[in-house]
Amino acid sequence: MLYIGSHISSSKGYAAMGRQAIKLGASTFAFFTRNPRGGKAKEIRETDVRKYLEIAEEQKFGPIVAHAPYTLNACAAKEDLRVFARETMADDLQRMEYIPGNYYNFHPGSHVGQGAEIGIEKIAEVLNDVLLPEQTTTVLLETMAGKGSEVGRSFEELRAILDRVKLQEKMGVCLDTCHVWDAGYDIVHDLDGVLQEFDRVIGLNRLKAIHINDSMNPLGAHKDRHEKIGQGHIGMDAFVRIINHPALCHLPFVLETPNDDDGWAQEIAMLRAEYTQ
Ligand code: FE
Ligand code: FE
Ligand code: ZN
Numbered sequence: 001m002l003y004i005g006s007h008i009s010s011s012k013g014y015a016a017m018g019r020q021a022i023k024l025g026a027s028t029f030a031f032f033t034r035n036p037r038g039g040k041a042k043e044i045r046e047t048d049v050r051k052y053l054e055i056a057e058e059q060k061f062g063p064i065v066a067h068a069p070y071t072l073n074a075c076a077a078k079e080d081l082r083v084f085a086r087e088t089m090a091d092d093l094q095r096m097e098y099i100p101g102n103y104y105n106f107h108p109g110s111h112v113g114q115g116a117e118i119g120i121e122k123i124a125e126v127l128n129d130v131l132l133p134e135q136t137t138t139v140l141l142e143t144m145a146g147k148g149s150e151v152g153r154s155f156e157e158l159r160a161i162l163d164r165v166k167l168q169e170k171m172g173v174c175l176d177t178c179h180v181w182d183a184g185y186d187i188v189h190d191l192d193g194v195l196q197e198f199d200r201v202i203g204l205n206r207l208k209a210i211h212i213n214d215s216m217n218p219l220g221a222h223k224d225r226h227e228k229i230g231q232g233h234i235g236m237d238a239f240v241r242i243i244n245h246p247a248l249c250h251l252p253f254v255l256e257t258p259n260d261d262d263g264w265a266q267e268i269a270m271l272r273a274e275y276t277q
Contacts, residue, residue, distance in 0.1 A: 002243060002275040003062030004212075005029035006255040006264035013045065014052030014099070021061065024265045025272070028062040028252035033092040033104070038071045038084070041095060049098045056099075062252045064099070065140070065174065065209045068092060068106035075109035075122035075151060082122060085109075090130040093137055100136040103209055103252075105174045108141050108152040108161060119151040124164030131167040140174040140208055145182035145224035153183050153222075155201035162202070172208035176256075177242065178227070179211070181234055184220035188238045195247050204247055212239065212253045212271075228257045229267045240274045249277040 005026030008017045010033070021029045034041035056064075074085040089106070096104055111119030131139065141161060146153030152161070158173055165171050175198070181187055185194045198204060214232030216225035230236035242248060255267055 001027065001060070001062075002249070002272055002277070003028040003252040004243075004255070004268050004271055005252070006257075006259070006268070007031065007067070010042070013042075013048040015048050015055065018052045018055035018059070018061075022055070022059060024261060025268045027059065028064055028254065030065045030067050030105070030254040030256070032069065033066050033095065034069055034088075036067075036069050036071070038069045038088065041091065044095060044098050046098075053099065063102050063209070065103045065105050065252055065254050066092070066096060068104065070107055072106060073109045073112075074106075074126040075111050075114070075119035077112050077114055082126065086126045086129050089126065093130060093132070093135055093139070096137040097135065102137060103140050103172070103174070104137050105140040105142055105209065107144060107150070108158070110149045111151055112149050116151055116157060119149075120157060120160045121164065123151060123161050127161070127165045127171070128167075131165070131170045133167060135170060137170075138172045138208060139170055140172045142174045142211070143176050143179050143183065145176075145179040146184075146222040147182075147224045155198055159202050162206070172206050173202060174209040174211060175207060176211035176213060177234060177239075178213035178215040178232075178256075179224060181215045181219055182217055182221050182223050186219055187242065188219075188234055191238070191241055191245060195245070199247075207247075208251065210242070210248060210251050210253045211256050212242070213256050214239075226257055228259060228263065229255070229271065239271065243271055243275055244277055249275075
């Protein structure tokens with residue numbers, strides 16, 4: 001069973017997301033917990049969530065991967081921005097408990113000139129403030145392309161954050177194929193080597209989800225411009241190896257490619273046709 005899907009708009013609630021996933025042929029998906037640029041989250045209606053949970057069970061969806069607003073910066077230099085990141089994440093995690101046992105992915109942050117070490121400390125500080133022993137959600141650090149002063153541009157930086165978190169069992173990693181490629185990990189010519197490196201530095205047991213995106217730029221470009229599957233520098237052959245790799249094939253794959261719904265439905269069908277596990 002290949003768990004694959006795309007980003008889905010959360011503006012019409014949970015049941016609508018479930019129905020949209022079915023329409024796209026998806027078996028997992030991602031959604032923004034609130035406007036991706038931040039702001040207040042929509043109220044959750046219990047009947048809507050219940051309906052969604054029925055759909056998810058019926059359709060045998062894999063775990064879904066909520067995405068924090070990409071404006072959050074847990075290691076901002078300004079205190080009020082870090083407070084905003086902490087309050088937003090705490091609120092999101094509370095809301096995630098309506099759909100228990102799923103994933104909440106976030107971009108670790110940008111150190112904005114403070115240096116990666118300080119960034120790492122501040123990100124871990126926020127995580128230690130918001131994680132709760134009773135939560136059922138696993139929080140995922142996303143691998144980053146290393147544009148600007150992004151933290152999480154190497155497996156070592158992610159490991160350094162994880163090492164500082166007290167509730168280790170609540171944490172995992174989401175690997176973005178465009179980002180690791182742009183960061184300089186050659187998943188095209190040496191997928192096994194990259195995964196061995198991930199295992200050595202972080203541990204493959206911590207890898208919980210994949211953002212499956214092609215890249216507009218060559219290896220190591222540190223740019224982060226997503227391309228449609230098979231139309232960028234990573235290329236279709238590499239994606240066939242990625243979805244079928246024994247260390248990855250059971251994970252949820254989420255498309256963040258520049259597409260409309262038809263484009264996503266096509267990419268989902270195209271990747272399903274190449275799944276041989
Ligand atoms: Fe992301
Ligand atoms: Fe991503
Ligand atoms: Zn990206």
